[in-house]
Amino acid sequence: MFPFNFEWIWDMPHMVFMGGLWYALSILGIGMTYCIIKAAVNAGKKDAGGHGHS
Amino acid sequence: MDSAFIPNGVRRCAPGKFIAALTVAGAVLLWGVYAMFLCWFKGLNQTNMNNNYGFALWIWADLAVIALGGGAFFTGFLRYIIGKDELKNIVNYAVLIGFICYSSALLILAIDIGQPLRGWFIFWHANVHSMLTEVAFCLSCYFGVLTIEYIPLILENRGIDRVPFFHHLGHNMHDIMAVFAATGAFLSFFHQGSLGGVAGVLFGRPFSFREGLFIWPWTFFLFTWSAAAYGPCFTLLITKLTEAVTGKKLVKDNVVELLAKISGWMMATYIIAKIVDTLYWANVTAPSKGFTLMDFYSHNAFYGIWILVLEIVVGGIVPAAILITDKGRKSPAARTTAFILAVIGVCVNRWVMVLQVMAAPVMTFDTWALYYPSWQEVATTILPVAYGVILIMISYRYLPVFPQETELNPVD
Numbered sequence: 001m002f003p004f005n006f007e008w009i010w011d012m013p014h015m016v017f018m019g020g021l022w023y024a025l026s027i028l029g030i031g032m033t034y035c036i037i038k039a040a041v042n043a044g045k046k047d048a049g050g051h052g053h054s
Numbered sequence: 055m056d057s058a059f060i061p062n063g064v065r066r067c068a069p070g071k072f073i074a075a076l077t078v079a080g081a082v083l084l085w086g087v088y089a090m091f092l093c094w095f096k097g098l099n100q101t102n103m104n105n106n107y108g109f110a111l112w113i114w115a116d117l118a119v120i121a122l123g124g125g126a127f128f129t130g131f132l133r134y135i136i137g138k139d140e141l142k143n144i145v146n147y148a149v150l151i152g153f154i155c156y157s158s159a160l161l162i163l164a165i166d167i168g169q170p171l172r173g174w175f176i177f178w179h180a181n182v183h184s185m186l187t188e189v190a191f192c193l194s195c196y197f198g199v200l201t202i203e204y205i206p207l208i209l210e211n212r213g214i215d216r217v218p219f220f221h222h223l224g225h226n227m228h229d230i231m232a233v234f235a236a237t238g239a240f241l242s243f244f245h246q247g248s249l250g251g252v253a254g255v256l257f258g259r260p261f262s263f264r265e266g267l268f269i270w271p272w273t274f275f276l277f278t279w280s281a282a283a284y285g286p287c288f289t290l291l292i293t294k295l296t297e298a299v300t301g302k303k304l305v306k307d308n309v310v311e312l313l314a315k316i317s318g319w320m321m322a323t324y325i326i327a328k329i330v331d332t333l334y335w336a337n338v339t340a341p342s343k344g345f346t347l348m349d350f351y352s353h354n355a356f357y358g359i360w361i362l363v364l365e366i367v368v369g370g371i372v373p374a375a376i377l378i379t380d381k382g383r384k385s386p387a388a389r390t391t392a393f394i395l396a397v398i399g400v401c402v403n404r405w406v407m408v409l410q411v412m413a414a415p416v417m418t419f420d421t422w423a424l425y426y427p428s429w430q431e432v433a434t435t436i437l438p439v440a441y442g443v444i445l446i447m448i449s450y451r452y453l454p455v456f457p458q459e460t461e462l463n464p465v466d
Contacts, residue, residue: 001178013182017191021177024195027237031230032202039222 059213059452063460066451079443086437089430090165098168100430106423107412111431112166117249117404119155119162119438120193121277122397124285126152126200127235127242132316134235143309146455147296148289149203154445156197158438165434185248185255192245199238202227207453243278250277253407260343261350262411264335272331273407279327283320284400286313287373291393296450302463304456311383314392318377321396325370332366350414354422357410365406369399 001008001018008014055069066072093100103110129148133141164170176190209215209224227234247270253262254271264271290310297304336347351359376382376392383389413423427435449455 001180005178007179017180017182017187021191021195024191024237024241025198027233028195028198028202031233035223035226035230038226039219042222042226043218 056452059211061210061212061452061454063465064454064463065465072447072451076444076447079440079447082440083437083444086433086440089433090437092430093165093168093434094170100428102426102428102431104425107409107425109408109412110425111409111427111435112162114405114408115435115438116159116162116166117408118401119158120246120249121281121400121404122285122288123152123155123159124242124246124281125287125289126155126203126285127196127238128282128285128320129289129313130203130235131239132313134232135239138312138316140309140312143456143458144289144293144305144313146207146453146457147293147305148286149200149207150446150449150455151289151292151442153197153200153204154438154442156193156200158441159193160197161438161441162434185251188248189245189252192241192248196238196241196245199234199241202234203231203238206231207449207455210454211452242281246278246281247274250274250407253411256411259411259414259416260340260345261414262407263339263343264331265339276324276328276331279320279324280400280403283317283324284396286317287321287377287393287396290314290317291390291397292446294390294393296446300450302459304459304462306458306462307384309458310389314377314383314389317396318374318383318392321370321374322378325366325374328366328370332362350410354413354424356424357413357422361402361406361410365399365402369395369402373399 001014003010060066089100101110125148129141129145132138133145164173167173176187177194180187180191206224206227209220209227214220215224250273251271254264254266254273256262262273264273266272266274290313293305293310340347340350348359351357351362373392373396376388377396381388382392409425413425415421415423
């Protein structure tokens with residue numbers, strides 16, 4: 001549920017529950033995005049290095 | 055045939071034997087899947103749930119596997135946050151067992167809600183006043199954490215690790231695992247607690263109702279505490295079982311003893327808190343609602359005072375006493391006995407807090423309502439066990455689950 005849904009009410013239970021959910025999902029999402037992008041960059045560098053040496 | 059995917063320096067059984075074992079577990083799995091589809095296509099009339107039992111065998115199984123899977127969050131917490139480095143030798147297996155337990159819990163819930171296509175309603179149309187909403191949120195997120203913790207192990211497979219992207223991905227995920235482990239510990243604290251909180255706030259059912267702190271009944275804290283205490287025992291028991299099946303030593307004794315010691319002390323402190331809670335409930339809370347202790351343990355065919363003794367003495371005090379003593383912990387037989395008793399103890403606790411709550415009469419004209427699960431409920435409860443066995447078999451064969459295996463079992 002997002003704040004722009006018709007069911008949303010700006011009260012403490014909505015903010016705590018849904019805020020907590022999106023906070024946890026954000027940590028997991030950002031963490032995984034960082035790992036994937038860094039892996040792609042590292043793998044790309046390795047490939048580029050490999051081609052350079054051959 | 056599959057030797058290119060088997061980890062270096064370990065010996066595995068012949069592919070034929072492996073496939074034969076998979077077939078046996080697969081047959082049990084199919085039986086459960088058949089029952090699952092019966093429940094989905096014909097409806098919950100396939101179960102013996104009724105007006106007395108909105109929560110039944112499935113919810114007990116759910117709470118039990120979530121408690122037993124608590125070994126993953128607590129071992130991860132000890133390894134990554136507290137810095138118990140020795141536990142790196144068992145944390146992979148704890149994560150795998152946790153992954154199986156939590157995916158099983160979600161599968162059981164998908165059957166229990168009757169309309170799995172509407173499962174997403176709990177996120178989109180959330181009832182923000184319900185402890186079960188918090189459980190659903192934390193359970194789903196924590197399953198995401200366990201998946202993230204399990205992925206690096208999959209990426210360490212010899213075949214997959216050859217791909218540079220996957221090699222780096224696994225390495226990067228290991229680097230920031232403490233962030234995921236901390237998130238997992240936070241999520242676990244709340245969903246384990248809220249599962250207990252659900253029973254504790256049932257003010258119309260004096261068997262489970264408890265006072266507490268602010269909005270949290272004491273059962274909230276007891277459930278989290280018990281999951282952290284008993285979960286590692288389940289991890290250690292399955293490790294012992296895996297060692298017996300494979301005929302190999304997979305984890306060194308000092309690692310097992312360390313986790314057993316921590317688990318034992320957690321269990322000892324938990325059981326003291328549980329005894330205090332039970333005494334207060336029996337002498338103050340229940341009488342204030344018009345009940346005596348023995349009202350909950352008599353005049354029925356099943357629930358006697360034996361179940362309280364089984365939970366607290368046999369499944370709590372005895373295993374804790376074994377594991378906190380040096381002599382008990384160092385004896386393999388006594389240690390394994392303690393693990394078995396601990397697993398029984400936490401499963402009985404969850405049974406009591408789900409099913410005895412439903413069975414006990416609350417009105418003067420009520421009688422005890424006993425319940426027997428249908429074969430479909432039993433089959434769908436056994437389904438996750440078969441699934442777990444299969445996933446452990448595949449993971450053990452193809453992934454370096456036990457870092458000490460090569461050292462303990464050198465291949466000539």
